[in-house]
Amino acid sequence: MKKHFLTAMGFCLVLAMAACGGGEKTEVIEAREDSLSGPDTAMHTMHADTAMYDEAVADLSGTKADTVVTGVARFVRRDGKVELTLTLNVPKKANSTVAVHFHEHGDCGDEGKGAHGHWNPTKEDHGKWGSAKYHSGDIGNIKLDKDGRASLTIETDRWTIGGPEKTNILNRAIIVHSGVDDYTTQPTGNSGSRIGCGVINKK
Numbered sequence: 001m002k003k004h005f006l007t008a009m010g011f012c013l014v015l016a017m018a019a020c021g022g023g024e025k026t027e028v029i030e031a032r033e034d035s036l037s038g039p040d041t042a043m044h045t046m047h048a049d050t051a052m053y054d055e056a057v058a059d060l061s062g063t064k065a066d067t068v069v070t071g072v073a074r075f076v077r078r079d080g081k082v083e084l085t086l087t088l089n090v091p092k093k094a095n096s097t098v099a100v101h102f103h104e105h106g107d108c109g110d111e112g113k114g115a116h117g118h119w120n121p122t123k124e125d126h127g128k129w130g131s132a133k134y135h136s137g138d139i140g141n142i143k144l145d146k147d148g149r150a151s152l153t154i155e156t157d158r159w160t161i162g163g164p165e166k167t168n169i170l171n172r173a174i175i176v177h178s179g180v181d182d183y184t185t186q187p188t189g190n191s192g193s194r195i196g197c198g199v200i201n202k203k
């Protein structure tokens with residue numbers, strides 16, 4: 001019995017030494033993690049290709065031969081927000097109201113259908129600008145005067161010129177509709193056909 005006990009003691013000593021060696025192993029693992037941070041950082045740098053710009057512009061034109069639409073949307077970065085100044089002229093729609101939205105794709109082809117649906121980076125319902133829920137490009141209804149002209153200014157922190165995908169307005173299409181946005185119908189506002197379009201580009 002006594003002999004067995006001593007053997008057991010010796011075993012424990014060996015284990016204790018092994019445990020001591022374990023400390024070195026831990027250091028090796030940490031060193032490996034350090035070396036992994038290299039490629040990881042490089043990956044973040046790749047994703048960080050989100051430069052921000054001070055100005056952007058979209059020139060609006062008609063999507064169909066029979067409807068004249070002209071206008072300019074100018075965007076300027078100011079105090080962490082972006083200010084839009086939009087001027088619009090649709091002579092055929094004088095004294096009436098048209099809806100304007102940012103659509104997802106910067107493509108005015110196929111009579112504006114190339115722009116696809118409303119740009120909706122925050123995954124909200126379509127709605128009235130400034131209400132509880134609305135898409136980040138739901139500019140909404142604009143009343144045209146007797147000559148079919150209108151202008152409007154909006155300032156918001158929901159937009160950036162370049163920058164994160166969730167706020168980047170570059171390469172979105174601004175669509176002018178023939179009808180009025182009811183701010184209710186999902187996901188379009190039932191705003192009618194697409195008569196005008198322009199793509200937002202950095203200046």
Ligand SMILES: [Cu+2]
Binds near residue numbers: 100101102118175177
């Ligand atoms: Cu629209």
Ligand SMILES: [Zn+2]
Binds near residue numbers: 101118127137
């Ligand atoms: Zn919308």
